[in-house]
Amino acid sequence: MITAPAFWDKVATKYAASPIKDETAYEATLDRVRSHLRSGDRALELGCGTGTTALKLAPSVAYYVASDISGAMLDIARDKAWDAGARTLSFHQGAPGEGDLPEGPFDVVLAFNLLHLLPNLPAALRDIASRLPSGGLFLSKTPCLSGAMGLLRPVIGVMQLLGKAPEVKFFSPAALERQIEAAGFEIIEAAQVHKSNNRPFLAARKL
Numbered sequence: 001m002i003t004a005p006a007f008w009d010k011v012a013t014k015y016a017a018s019p020i021k022d023e024t025a026y027e028a029t030l031d032r033v034r035s036h037l038r039s040g041d042r043a044l045e046l047g048c049g050t051g052t053t054a055l056k057l058a059p060s061v062a063y064y065v066a067s068d069i070s071g072a073m074l075d076i077a078r079d080k081a082w083d084a085g086a087r088t089l090s091f092h093q094g095a096p097g098e099g100d101l102p103e104g105p106f107d108v109v110l111a112f113n114l115l116h117l118l119p120n121l122p123a124a125l126r127d128i129a130s131r132l133p134s135g136g137l138f139l140s141k142t143p144c145l146s147g148a149m150g151l152l153r154p155v156i157g158v159m160q161l162l163g164k165a166p167e168v169k170f171f172s173p174a175a176l177e178r179q180i181e182a183a184g185f186e187i188i189e190a191a192q193v194h195k196s197n198n199r200p201f202l203a204a205r206k207l
């Protein structure tokens, strides 16, 4: 099976060109995220892709490090940041749970459409917690592929064998909340930002 960096490198150009599928949900998510950010915050985004969200959120904080496992995604993100003159935004290649993220310190860690892609979610969440002080925030929105979406498992399995889908994990919104809590967080907000609630926005505070 194709590795995660190779898969995402391969699809980076196409991903950059594809429009946001649900603008209303995207704007609702940005609103929820901004409501938790403070101008002095030091932010770390995981799985930033081509940097679209990083460019929108970086002006709300003191500095913003956007990271991703894929060098090709980051190359596109860096070009976009350069064109936009985004001076408080920098980039880093790395993955949660792999020991290659910047040390920080950070006040807030963000991850959008990422947690279902991580090979070891508990280890990644512990890594995220270790980069935050007590009271620091973890903000995420993640597809929870259990329930009806779980029926797609065989289809996704075939696509993975053909190198056309990444490895994904299936969990419910409730199971995701439990995993985040087990890593040392309390959930302070769970908001429905999409029509169906299988991609909840979660805000968690480190205990």
Ligand SMILES: C[S@@+](CC[C@H](N)C(=O)[O-])C[C@H]1O[C@@H](n2cnc3c(N)ncnc32)[C@H](O)[C@@H]1O
Pocket: 004, 008, 009, 046, 047, 048, 049, 050, 053, 067, 068, 069, 070, 073, 094, 095, 096, 111, 112, 113, 114, 117, 118, 119
């Ligand atoms: C579905 S895209 C989401 C990109 C962006 N966050 C967004 O919401 O548009 C997933 C991103 O996560 C990155 N990724 C996949 N596995 C990763 C991992 N283990 N650690 C960090 N990033 C990863 C991919 O390279 C890709 O850029």
